[in-house]
Structures are given as C-alpha cells and as structure tokens.
Amino acid sequence: MTSHEAPPPARATSRDVARAAGVSQAAVSLVLGGKWPGRVSAAKAEAVRAAARELGYRPNLAARSLRTGRTRTALLVVPALTTEFFARVYTGAARIAADHDFGVVLYPSPEGTGPARDPFASASAALDGVIASSMAAGALTALRAAGLPLVMLDSDPGDTAASAAVNLDIADGVRQLAAHLTGLGHRRITHLAADVDSWTFAVRARALRAALAGLPGAVLHRQPTALSVEAGLRAAHTALTGPGPRPTALLCDDDVVAAGACKAVRRLGLRIPEDISVTGFDDLALAVAVEPELTTVRLPAEEFGAAGMRALLAVLDGTPAEPPALPVTLVPRGSTAPPPAANATRPGGR
Amino acid sequence: MTSHEAPPPARATSRDVARAAGVSQAAVSLVLGGKWPGRVSAAKAEAVRAAARELGYRPNLAARSLRTGRTRTALLVVPALTTEFFARVYTGAARIAADHDFGVVLYPSPEGTGPARDPFASASAALDGVIASSMAAGALTALRAAGLPLVMLDSDPGDTAASAAVNLDIADGVRQLAAHLTGLGHRRITHLAADVDSWTFAVRARALRAALAGLPGAVLHRQPTALSVEAGLRAAHTALTGPGPRPTALLCDDDVVAAGACKAVRRLGLRIPEDISVTGFDDLALAVAVEPELTTVRLPAEEFGAAGMRALLAVLDGTPAEPPALPVTLVPRGSTAPPPAANATRPGGR
DNA sequence: CGCCGGACGTGTTACGTATAACGTCGCGGG
DNA sequence: CCCGCGACGTTATACGTAACACGTCCGGCG
Structure with missing residues (x-):
C-alpha cells in the first residue's frame, strides 16, 4: 500500500x-x-x-450520479427479510447486481399496521429501478406512482403497472405435489393456505383445485393460516379435529407452516407419515431440520432474485425480454406416504 | 413496457x-x-x-452528498444473509437508521473461498461508516484500510481497529446454559463447536470451560462442526459413537447445529431429552419447529443490529459512548432433562 | 499545393445542493 | 444624528464527474 x-x-x-x-x-x-x-x-x-x-x-459516486442522473442502485421490496426465502432472493439479486456495478438496497415492507414508511425516504438512496415482491402490497402504490422501472416478482400477469415480471412456475409445483399425493392414494386433502392476499398464494389454491378436479372421490378443504410455526399448528389442529372425515394429507403453503402442522399432528397422537402426510413449500433449511424431513417444493429463491435483477437491467438497457417462468421441483422426503386406508397396490412410499 | x-x-x-x-x-x-x-x-x-x-x-441526494461529503449510508457486513440471525440484525439496524435518515446497504461476505470481492465496489455506494460482524473476517482487512468509522459486532475487545464495539453477553449465556445442564445433573458434556475462527465462538468455548472447571466429575469434550443441519448431524454422530463414556448432553453453538444433532441422536435409537439433552443457540424460528422444542439461548438479534447502528451514529456525531454488553436469556424448553443416570434428588425437569 | 478528415487531446460546462460571505433594512443607544 | 447590530435574504461558489465542442497535428488525395 x-x-x-x-x-x-x-x-x-x-x-x-x-x-x-x-x-x-x-x-x-x-x-x-x-x-x-x-x-x-x-x-x-x-x-x-x-x-x-x-x-x-x-x-466519487455522488458526483458521477449528479452528472449522469443515474445511481446504479436498485430497490428490492420484500414483505419481511427475516424469512429465509427473501434473504435468498436478495442474495441472488445482489450477486447479479454486483456483476454490473449495481447495488441493491432493501425495503422491508412493514408487515404490521401503521402507515408504510415512505419507501424512498427510507431507502435514503436515489434509485434507478425497483424490484418488488407481490407480497409487499403496502408499499406498491407509492412505488407505482414514482414512475420508476418496476419489475414484479410473482405477480398477476394482468397487472400492467410493471415494466417486467418474473414468475416462478408455482402452478406446476402444485401440480407435481398434487400428483405425488394422489399417486400415493390420498383423496382427502386439506390446504393450509396462507391468509395473505397475494398472487402467488391465489395461484396455489387455483392450481390445486384444478389438479384435483377430475379425480373421483377427491375432497379438498381449505384452512387459512398465517405464516408461522404457531399459526400452522393451530390451523392443522382445526383441520384435523373438525367435523367430517379427517383429511389424510395436509398441503401447506410454506415449510414453516408445515413444521407447525407436524407438531399438531403429533400432539393428536397421530404419526407422520403413516397416519397423516404433510407437505411444505419453499424447501427452506427448516425442511430438513424437522423429523421426518418435509416433502416440499423447492423454489429457486436465489435464481428468482437473480432473474429479477436481470430483468431490471434489461429494462434499463431498453431491451426488456420477457423471461420464461422459472421451474420448480418437487422434493419427496419422509413426510409423505400412502394414507392408512390405502390398499397396498402402490408400494412406493419415499 | x-x-x-x-x-x-x-x-x-x-x-x-x-x-x-x-x-x-x-x-x-x-x-x-x-x-x-x-x-x-x-x-x-x-x-x-x-x-x-x-x-x-x-x-437530489447525489448533489447533497457531493456538497456535504457525507452520504448517510452505512454498510453492514455479515457473513451470510441467508441465516435468519443476520437477517434480523439487518432489520434492527435498518430501523434505527431510518429514524435518522440513514440507509443501510449490505455486504454479504462471500462465505466460500476465492478473493473477497471488493466491498466498496460491490456496495456501489459511498459510505459514511461500516458495521461489521467479526464473523466476516474476509472483508475486514480491506475495510480497516479504508479509514472509515467502523463498529464491530461481537469482536475481541483487544481489537483496536474499531471505532466502537457492540457485544452480546455471550459468556453469560453460556454460563446460564452450563448452570442449567449441571443443575439437571449433567456431567459429561460435548460442545459441538462452530469451526469458525471468530471471537464470538472462541468466547463460548472459554466460558464453557470456565463454568465447568470447578465441578467435580465434569468432563467436557469438543467436537468441531460447520454451521448446518447436516454438519451438526455428522458431528453429533461422531461425538456419540466415539470411544469412552457417552456424553449425556450436547451443547451446540447454533440452533441449526442442534437440529442436526437431534436427528443424529434419534438415528442412534436414543431419545431426547430422556437419554440425551441437546441445547442450541440463537433461538431462531427453527428452535420451536423441531420436536422437542430446543432449549436455547435467545440472542436479541434485532437489538444487536440496532445497537450497532446507534453506536455508529454516535461515532459519527463525535460522541462515542461505549454501550454495555447486551443481555441474553436462557430459554428452557423440551430438549433438556436430567440425564438417565441421575438420581431423582432434583425433580425439576422442564 | 491546398484541403479534408481522422486521430487524439483539452477546455469548458452543467448537474443540484449547502453554506460562506455579503448586503440591506430598521431600530435603539450613545 | 449616526453608528452598529441583529434579523432576514441573496449572491456566489465549490463539490467531482461526464461529455460536448473545439482545437491541433498529420497523412493522403485531388
């Protein structure tokens, strides 16, 4: 030196x-x-x-920005960073950004009530563009008004406010999951559905309904839940102790919910997967930490963020190419098996 | 479009x-x-x-920065954001920052090998100061050289390069944990120790040794492990199947490791907590997702980040007051109980 | 030989803000 | 009456960079 x-x-x-x-x-x-x-x-x-x-x-970046009018900084709007999923989305976005001398600053949309803090004041940085999860509904109105390039993650394709959109093929994941469960013999399935008004969750409910539509004897119920272990526990308890025949499978919108559901199942003296099958979503670290390990749908979180950043860069370059939906993969693990009533025609658990 | x-x-x-x-x-x-x-x-x-x-x-923030020479932006250097702990640290820091019109930008220190990317190029923002976890050793040398105000999180007090330091009272947490285990009757304890060269982990080993030093019959072993479920599983397996009398308690440096350890215990046909007690560290969401729920030490992650940001702001104001160590709390849950050999003189499990 | 044009550099300007330096005005005390 | 001072405003300037608009030099072509 x-x-x-x-x-x-x-x-x-x-x-x-x-x-x-x-x-x-x-x-x-x-x-x-x-x-x-x-x-x-x-x-x-x-x-x-x-x-x-x-x-x-x-x-001097300040001088450069003043001169050029651009800041090489993007804002990533997420519902809450404390979830592993969005931490990974950020990581992916930041990696691509760094390759293009871009920075990524976060706006964790306040989950609680209260007036959402001004995204721009909070970011305390001038922005060239925004990448926003559809789950962060609160901050979106202010962002749309700003007239900045906006890339939506997992949003309703009908939403025209965005400059581009990147989507996970959630529907396909749900189809894989449904096929897995029905293939094992499950007919009575309860969907522990996130009580969040967001496109990504709406699509799951719809795809699940469609997947089970043609199947004789299929019964689909829906139990809303918040996205936490404890809420999942309560929701599963409600689903399992309600009137009518008990479901044989709980399909959860999130691994965290699934973990809670597993606890509820066991507290009722039932076994996983022998009595009840449980599935998650996301494939977080948690999915393999619990016992049995969760059958879940792996979402390419980092690639999701990376694709979002690439899309934003493309928009800024004036070459917005619509990327295809990102594929997701079913990861069968120990939390699913044929239901108790199923005859042994299909030997293939796990 | x-x-x-x-x-x-x-x-x-x-x-x-x-x-x-x-x-x-x-x-x-x-x-x-x-x-x-x-x-x-x-x-x-x-x-x-x-x-x-x-x-x-x-x-126009660029113009303001150019004029004033400050940017109202701080860099938070973390080992890897995908861990829930540091996501929460960020959240706390960002909250305080927003109250003072500051922004926080992240530098996730590349965990893998390879030359650490230049923190400044990567941040693509001019910085007023840096808050860095001692776990992110890789990026630190470059940061020290920059001459920026630097607040260290959980660092060796002997390290003089920092402008200020914020520490968790990790040693006290370990003492509480050790007292909890020995109070239950445990004497043979294996420490599943993070194989990360960082002050925060060194302090745990030292405090644990000190806590068990005066206790007759106490036997402390150390089994290094990486910070993942799988690594924890392997380490616990090694610890439990090695020569000599089997430990009755596994004290893990991290909840994730503890989750892995639980799996190893069960695969050996042993029960938790009846045969083996397992403890974690951090109190992540995962701690209550596994069964039984983990006895662990709750670290005030958000407050940790907030304190770091406050310390940085104080340094920038020229009023650096050294904050006291942040208290941590033992959270006893279902994964600890008296060891099998213990006589029933102490009835107090759970 | 004159002129044109490409290759290579440089002077100059503007970006939008914060603040130092400089008025101006009215009023109260000497 | 005049000086000085406090309150209120304005003018001017610099921050460091990017890039436009000019040179200047030189080789080649008509």
Whole structure:
C-alpha cells in the first residue's frame, strides 16, 4: 500500500490522477469510463490506469450520479427479510447486481399496521429501478406512482403497472405435489393456505383445485393460516379435529407452516407419515431440520432474485425480454406416504 | 413496457421550489435543511414548505452528498444473509437508521473461498461508516484500510481497529446454559463447536470451560462442526459413537447445529431429552419447529443490529459512548432433562 | 499545393445542493 | 444624528464527474 502519509486519506480525484499521469481530467474520464475505446492513445491510457492504481483512485459516486442522473442502485421490496426465502432472493439479486456495478438496497415492507414508511425516504438512496415482491402490497402504490422501472416478482400477469415480471412456475409445483399425493392414494386433502392476499398464494389454491378436479372421490378443504410455526399448528389442529372425515394429507403453503402442522399432528397422537402426510413449500433449511424431513417444493429463491435483477437491467438497457417462468421441483422426503386406508397396490412410499 | 415516451416528470429542484415560493434557492435550502432556525421569517418559510409540498420536491441526494461529503449510508457486513440471525440484525439496524435518515446497504461476505470481492465496489455506494460482524473476517482487512468509522459486532475487545464495539453477553449465556445442564445433573458434556475462527465462538468455548472447571466429575469434550443441519448431524454422530463414556448432553453453538444433532441422536435409537439433552443457540424460528422444542439461548438479534447502528451514529456525531454488553436469556424448553443416570434428588425437569 | 478528415487531446460546462460571505433594512443607544 | 447590530435574504461558489465542442497535428488525395 502506498498511501502512507495523509492522515485524512483525502480521496484522490480524477484531477489528481490526471496530474499524476500528465493528462487532462477529461482524458482520465475517457479512459476509465471504458466507453470511447479509441479516444485516447494506448500509451496515455496505460499511464492513466497506472496513476489511478497508484493513487488508489475511486470515482466519487455522488458526483458521477449528479452528472449522469443515474445511481446504479436498485430497490428490492420484500414483505419481511427475516424469512429465509427473501434473504435468498436478495442474495441472488445482489450477486447479479454486483456483476454490473449495481447495488441493491432493501425495503422491508412493514408487515404490521401503521402507515408504510415512505419507501424512498427510507431507502435514503436515489434509485434507478425497483424490484418488488407481490407480497409487499403496502408499499406498491407509492412505488407505482414514482414512475420508476418496476419489475414484479410473482405477480398477476394482468397487472400492467410493471415494466417486467418474473414468475416462478408455482402452478406446476402444485401440480407435481398434487400428483405425488394422489399417486400415493390420498383423496382427502386439506390446504393450509396462507391468509395473505397475494398472487402467488391465489395461484396455489387455483392450481390445486384444478389438479384435483377430475379425480373421483377427491375432497379438498381449505384452512387459512398465517405464516408461522404457531399459526400452522393451530390451523392443522382445526383441520384435523373438525367435523367430517379427517383429511389424510395436509398441503401447506410454506415449510414453516408445515413444521407447525407436524407438531399438531403429533400432539393428536397421530404419526407422520403413516397416519397423516404433510407437505411444505419453499424447501427452506427448516425442511430438513424437522423429523421426518418435509416433502416440499423447492423454489429457486436465489435464481428468482437473480432473474429479477436481470430483468431490471434489461429494462434499463431498453431491451426488456420477457423471461420464461422459472421451474420448480418437487422434493419427496419422509413426510409423505400412502394414507392408512390405502390398499397396498402402490408400494412406493419415499 | 410503459415508460416509452419518457414523460419523466423532471424532478423538481430546489430552484423550482424557490421560484414558486418567490425566494432564492438558498432560502429553500435554509428552510428545508432544518438547521438555522431563525434564519428565514416564518411567513416565507411556510411559503417554501408549501411550494415544496406542491411540487413534490425531493432533494437530489447525489448533489447533497457531493456538497456535504457525507452520504448517510452505512454498510453492514455479515457473513451470510441467508441465516435468519443476520437477517434480523439487518432489520434492527435498518430501523434505527431510518429514524435518522440513514440507509443501510449490505455486504454479504462471500462465505466460500476465492478473493473477497471488493466491498466498496460491490456496495456501489459511498459510505459514511461500516458495521461489521467479526464473523466476516474476509472483508475486514480491506475495510480497516479504508479509514472509515467502523463498529464491530461481537469482536475481541483487544481489537483496536474499531471505532466502537457492540457485544452480546455471550459468556453469560453460556454460563446460564452450563448452570442449567449441571443443575439437571449433567456431567459429561460435548460442545459441538462452530469451526469458525471468530471471537464470538472462541468466547463460548472459554466460558464453557470456565463454568465447568470447578465441578467435580465434569468432563467436557469438543467436537468441531460447520454451521448446518447436516454438519451438526455428522458431528453429533461422531461425538456419540466415539470411544469412552457417552456424553449425556450436547451443547451446540447454533440452533441449526442442534437440529442436526437431534436427528443424529434419534438415528442412534436414543431419545431426547430422556437419554440425551441437546441445547442450541440463537433461538431462531427453527428452535420451536423441531420436536422437542430446543432449549436455547435467545440472542436479541434485532437489538444487536440496532445497537450497532446507534453506536455508529454516535461515532459519527463525535460522541462515542461505549454501550454495555447486551443481555441474553436462557430459554428452557423440551430438549433438556436430567440425564438417565441421575438420581431423582432434583425433580425439576422442564 | 491546398484541403479534408481522422486521430487524439483539452477546455469548458452543467448537474443540484449547502453554506460562506455579503448586503440591506430598521431600530435603539450613545 | 449616526453608528452598529441583529434579523432576514441573496449572491456566489465549490463539490467531482461526464461529455460536448473545439482545437491541433498529420497523412493522403485531388
């Protein structure tokens, strides 16, 4: 390291680099900017680069933004970061962003009540664009009004406010899950459905209904629940102790809910998967931490965030190509098996 | 696909506000800046505020930063965001930051090998200060060199590079945990210790050793493990099947590891807590998702992040007051009980 | 030989804000 | 009466960068 003196490191400016390299400040900008390839001779360009390296030059981003009007910063709006899923979405988005010298700043949409804090004040950064989960309904109205490029994650295709949309093929995941359960012989299924008004959950309910529609004897119930272990426990208890024949499978909208459901099943003296099958969604770390491990649908969370960022970059480049829905995969594990009443015609559990 | 003809509302500037209010641009800055209270008459000040509201004026942050030299942005360096713990730390830090018109941008230190990406390039934002977990060793050297105010989270007090430090009272948590286990009658304890070279984990090992030092018959072993369910499973298996008398309690450095340990215990045909007690650390959502629920040490993750941000703000204000260590609390749950060999002199399990 | 045009650099400007420096005005004390 | 001072406003400037608009030099073509 060279910058030994200068207790206040007094960041080098492009003018300092220019002086050191014996050129004008404009030349420094031309060289380091990367555009205008042939604009400066190779010799001087190299001198500039050397001087910049020597001085540890870092362009002043505030000045650059002021000049260019762009900030190379995107806002990621998520319902709540404390969930592992969105932490992974962020990671994926940030990775792609970094490859393009972009930053990602988070806006965790306040889950509780109260007036949503102004997303822009809160972000305390000027933004080039926004990537928003459809689950963060609260903050969306303010964002739409801003006129910024907006990429929606898992949103209603009919929503026209977005500049682009990236979707997971949730419906296909539900179909795989339904096929898995019905293939095992399950007919009475209760859907522990997230009580969140969001496209991604609406689609699950619809796809599930469609998947079971043609099947003789299929009975589908719906039990709303919040997205927590405890809420899942309560919902499962309600579903299992209600009137009518007991379901043989609980299809949960989230691994966390499924974990709660497992606890409820056991508290009723029932076994998983022998008496009741339970399935989750997302494939969080939690899915393999509980016993038995959860049959679940793996959502490519990081790739989801990455795709969102790519879409935003494309929009900013003026080349918005609509990406296909991201595939999801069923991960069969120990929490599903043929129902007790099923005859042994299908030996294939686990 | 909307912003085609780019009717960008051409963000209002302070000069526009000045014109609308019939004052000079400087007056606008004086009024909206909030400092210099008596500098402008109440009447004109109100006119300025009204005009600003009317035009939807938002100060250009790039210009402000360029002028003031500060950005009101802090960098939070975490080992990996996908862990619930650090997601909560972020949330706490962001909350305090928002109260002071600060933003928080994340730098997830690359966990894998490879040269750590430049934190500053990656953040793509100019920074006023840094809050860093001691677990993110990789990125620290570059950060120290930057000469930015640096607040360390859970770091060695001997480390002098930091402007301030915020610590959890981890040692006390370990003491509580050890007292809980020995009080139940446990004497042979194996520590499933994180194989991460970080102050916070070193302190756990040391405190545990100290807590068991005076106890006759106490036997403490150490089994290193990575921080994942699977690694915890393997480590617990090793610990339980090794030579010598089997431990009666597994003290894990993390809830995730404890979850893995539980699985190992059961695969060996042993019961929790009757045969083996297992304890975790952190009190993540996962702790109550597994069965039995984990006895663990609750770390105030959000408050931890909030305290870090407060400390950074204090440093920036020039009033760095050293905060006390944040208290942690033992949460006894179902995964601990007296060991099999213990006589019934102490009836108090759960 | 004169002129044109490409290659290579440089001077200059503007981005929007915060604030130092500089008036101006009215009033009260000397 | 005049000076000075406090209250109120304004003018001017600088922050560091990107990029436009000009040169200047030189080789080649008519």
